[in-house]
Amino acid sequence: MLTLKKIFLVFLKIGTFSFGGVYSMVAFFERELVYKRKWITRDEFLESFAIGQMTPGPPIINTGISIGYKLHKLWGALAATVGQAFTGTVLAILLAAFYLHMKDNPLLQSVMKAVAAAVVGLLASFIYKMLITLVTDYRSATLAVAAFLALAIFKLNPIGILLAAGALGLVLYRRD
Amino acid sequence: MDLLKMAGIFFIANALTIGGGYAMVPILQQEFVNHYHWLSNKEFIDAIAIGQVTPGPLTVMNAFIGFKVGGLTGALVAMVASYLPCVIIVTLVTKYYLRYKEIWAVRASFAGIKPAVVGLLIAVLIFLGQGSLTNLTTIGIAVISFALLTFTKIDPSLIIIGSGILGALLF
Numbered sequence: 001m002l003t004l005k006k007i008f009l010v011f012l013k014i015g016t017f018s019f020g021g022v023y024s025m026v027a028f029f030e031r032e033l034v035y036k037r038k039w040i041t042r043d044e045f046l047e048s049f050a051i052g053q054m055t056p057g058p059p060i061i062n063t064g065i066s067i068g069y070k071l072h073k074l075w076g077a078l079a080a081t082v083g084q085a086f087t088g089t090v091l092a093i094l095l096a097a098f099y100l101h102m103k104d105n106p107l108l109q110s111v112m113k114a115v116a117a118a119v120v121g122l123l124a125s126f127i128y129k130m131l132i133t134l135v136t137d138y139r140s141a142t143l144a145v146a147a148f149l150a151l152a153i154f155k156l157n158p159i160g161i162l163l164a165a166g167a168l169g170l171v172l173y174r175r176d
Numbered sequence: 177m178d179l180l181k182m183a184g185i186f187f188i189a190n191a192l193t194i195g196g197g198y199a200m201v202p203i204l205q206q207e208f209v210n211h212y213h214w215l216s217n218k219e220f221i222d223a224i225a226i227g228q229v230t231p232g233p234l235t236v237m238n239a240f241i242g243f244k245v246g247g248l249t250g251a252l253v254a255m256v257a258s259y260l261p262c263v264i265i266v267t268l269v270t271k272y273y274l275r276y277k278e279i280w281a282v283r284a285s286f287a288g289i290k291p292a293v294v295g296l297l298i299a300v301l302i303f304l305g306q307g308s309l310t311n312l313t314t315i316g317i318a319v320i321s322f323a324l325l326t327f328t329k330i331d332p333s334l335i336i337i338g339s340g341i342l343g344a345l346l347f
Contacts (some may be wrong), residue, residue: 112345121321169288
């Protein structure tokens with residue numbers, strides 16, 4: 001079996017250079033783990049990728065957790081999680097400390113004013129992409145509209161809305 | 177006590193993150209901004225921006241929120257609580273994959289949740305937009321960011337950094 005340190009280090013590398021969206025990440029995973037190090041086969045990788053897509057949480061992290069589990073059981077899964085999360089978490093903490101310290105700085109306020117507008121544009125783009133792939137028939141359109149109204153108009157709790165949507169899914173998608 | 181409540185929210189939000197990393201945003205917004213007032217609306221948007229510029233998934237924004245709520249300990253608690261459901265669920269699913277694949281209830285409930293996430297996110301988008309798109313310049317930045325991410329392959333972190341530079345020059 002591989003040592004946990006090696007598993008941690010390769011996922012640290014993956015987590016640190018994970019820019020450019022899902023597809024470049026998939027290529028990165030394949031290159032590092034399947035072709036370069038030959039730790040897993042391509043089929044094992046594809047299975048873990050599928051698991052990442054069909055479990056709750058960020059799909060790329062979940063793919064890594066699944067691969068870690070295949071390499072070294074639960075400790076492998078934990079090493080993969082910590083490795084992947086490490087760089088982002090450290091940077092976020094540093095940025096948070098800086099941000100809270102400099103909050104009243106006029107230059108930072110100008111920067112964040114524009115950044116907030118950009119975030120709205122990015123979020124709109126993510127939603128647009130989800131909309132065209134996920135809302136494809138009358139059932140999904142009804143669920144999307146109902147969830148929107150439940151939150152925007154009736155101010156219901158999003159956790160309750162999602163649980164209700166899951167229960168409705170059991171009825172609506174039973175025969176699929 | 178606050179840290180425990182916060183951990184519970186992150187745990188539930190991540191256990192319900194179905195259909196991409198942004199699925200947790202409506203839950204976090206409701207609990208942290210509207211219910212507990214641990215973050216202002218503006219700080220929440222800034223947290224999303226931090227999640228975008230840092231490597232790794234959007235989940236990294238939770239370290240920022242945790243830091244705001246409870247300092248360094250808060251940030252670590254936030255990350256552990258966020259990834260714990262992933263580790264539990266993914267290891268079980270990896271172990272029992274062949275059986276899990278066949279469970280129709282998982283497929284059907286996910287199929288119900290994913291479009292609902294889209295509806296919730298549209299509501300959140302309108303809410304966030306009202307707070308941050310206050311004049312023609314900010315609307316312009318949002319439209320350009322939308323177009324760049326939708327129609328080109330440019331990385332979202334570059335869009336955030338670019339808009340920040342623009343903000344320093346314009347405002």
